[in-house]
Amino acid sequence: MRRGSSRLARAAVAVAAGLAVTVASVGATGVAPVGGASGEAQARRPYLVFYADGARAEAERAVREAGGALRAQGGDPRLGYVVADGAGGFARALSGSDAVVGVSSNRRIGTARGIRAASVARAVPAVDKDLAGHADLTGAIGSAPEPLADRQWDMKMIGATAEKSYAGAPGDKRVLVGVIDTGVDGKHPDIAPNFNRELSRNFVVDKPTDPNGEKLDGACEHTGCKDPVDVDDDGHGTHVASTIASPINGLGVAGVAPRVTIVNVRAGQDSGLFFLKPSLDALTYAADAGIDVVNMSYYIDPWLFNCEDNPADSPEERLEQRGIIVGMQRALDYARGKGVTLISAIGNGATDLGNPERDATSPDYPLGKERTRKIDNSCLNVPAESKGVISVSAVGPDKVKTGYSDYGIEQTDLTAPGGDATDGDATKGILAAAPENVVRAQGLVGADGMPKSSSVVRDCKGATCAYYQYLQGTSMAAPHATGVAAILISRFGRGGQGAKGGADGLTMDPAEVQRLLYQTAVPLACPVPRRHSYQNQSHECEGDSVRNGFYGRGLVDAANAATVKP
Known part of the structure; x- marks a missing residue:
């Protein structure tokens, strides 16, 4: 089995719960939500769009063709993703593009629950x-x-x-x-x-x-x-x-x-949720700041x-899960390549x-x-089953x-x-x-x-x-x-x-x-x-x-x- 992800969310184990992490939302990391008077504008939200190696231009074109609007900031070429605002059906429209390997929205999507080891x-x-x-x-x-x-x-x-x-x-x-x-x-x-x-x-x-x-x-x-x-x-x-x-x-x-x-x-x-975007940011920061080893007791x-x-x-949903798998693996690879030892709770x-x-x-x-x-x-549990993670x-x-x-x-x-x-x-x-x-x-x-x-x-x-x-x-x-x-x-x-x-x-x-x-x-x-x-x-x-x-x-x-x- 391919080592992929681990649902290690910092979750509380009241006695034996499951691990959990939360997928990061773009909004949770300071990217302002799209505003506007129209219902269409209000329905739009930011997405992380992960593109295949060397396919950024094609992915950006697919975003525009799907009715999305690229943001000038928020993406990360180190990890191969851009941030785009899209309305309902945006992710489905991108699922047919070979240049797009994953799409995660900025919804608050998760609760860390198993690993957080419950207060007995x-x-x-x-x-x-x-x-x-x-x-x-x-x-x-x-x-x-x-x-x-x-x-x-x-x-x-x-x-x-x-x-x-x-x-x-x-x-x-x-x-x-x-x-x-x-x-x-x-x-x-x-x-x-x-x-x-x-x-x-x-x-x-x-x-x-x-x-x-x-x-x-x-x-x-x-x-x-x-x-x-x-x-x-x-x-x-x-x-x-x-x-x-x-x-x-x-x-x-x-x-x-x-x-x-x-x-x-x-x-x-504070609630124990772990969104994808903050996790990506944390790993890339650890890599660039000279951190030697990181502990990840959570899952996305x-x-x-x-x-x-x-x-x-x-x-x-498949595209969102691919985004989690691909995005976290890229961030983990980036950190490990900069000398960061990666350790995770298994769940x-x-x-x-x-x-x-x-x-x-x-x-x-x-x-x-x-x-x-x-x-x-x-099916993978992230980051516990991701490659390069102990x-x-x-x-x-x-x-x-x-x-x-x-x-x-x-x-x-x-x-x-x-x-x-x-x-x-x-x-x-x-x-x-x-x-x-x-x-x-x-x-x-x-x-x-x-x-x-x-x-x-x-x-x-x-x-x-x-x-x-x-x-x-x-x-x-x-x-x-x-x-x-x-x-x-x-x-x-x-x-x-x-x-x-x-x-x-x-x-x-x-x-x-x-x-x-x-x-x-x-x-x-x-x-x-x-x-x-x-x-x-x-x-x-x-x-x-x-x-x-x-x-x-x-x-x-x-x-x-x-x-x-x-």
């Missing part, structure tokens, strides 16, 4: 726990664990501890890790020391409601409905960033690579699976991606349009693939701790930083500042207090792999293009990073029997201990990455 809070009884008052443990790397280290079973599993990887390979600040997600709380006390605000970018504009007036992102808090680059109103991106690189500072937790630099490259809406909507030629879909749909049979959640935008359609192995499945504390995690012998590259709280024990999730505004909005923190649920923990160092949350999902697994990649780049990367084209950064061939990730992973064999039973389902593991559909090449290991020889 809803399934866990509330338990207040005051963890304030820890002693100041700041010191040399490896001298002492962080205050909440005993809760980080995930870090112990992969050897990211004071006694192992931290002691010799905590990471290098010159390594830039891009978090393509819902944003990063750059002011969080356990992220701020490693957060680069200057390099961070936000490629989305908040949308209070959808076209039908239903709440999406909610009220705008900032001018122009664009959040600052150090804001995360969802919490998903902050959790991911913390797992990768929370510093060793005597407060809370430490990430896999506690000395590398976090850069927020935001492509997700509105299609959980993107099928190029599914008889169950209309010509317009939370509990699906064998090598043998999918039906998709009951697409198209998930506009709301209420979902239908059940038959699909097959030609896809990561999730295991629980028992090192067994979780029931919610997608899998597949051709799709799974590595595995990592993602959490498994299906029994209601929140502490079996992954603990990482949470924005205070988010946990308060979720009702998980009381007026006195104390947690109201065992899914949230507060830690204080002196007068500084911070919040942490247990989440689960392949969204939580991927950043463990990203952190290990950052360790490898810190150790073996060479001087090269740094931030803004400077020569103070480190760079490493993504193919070499991938090779060492595989080499340092701890092989995990398929369970016995191969068909493993979960609460209400069973999954069959194909392959052997060298590579299989549950664990790929094995469990990522920071301690091995800290000591491996090139």
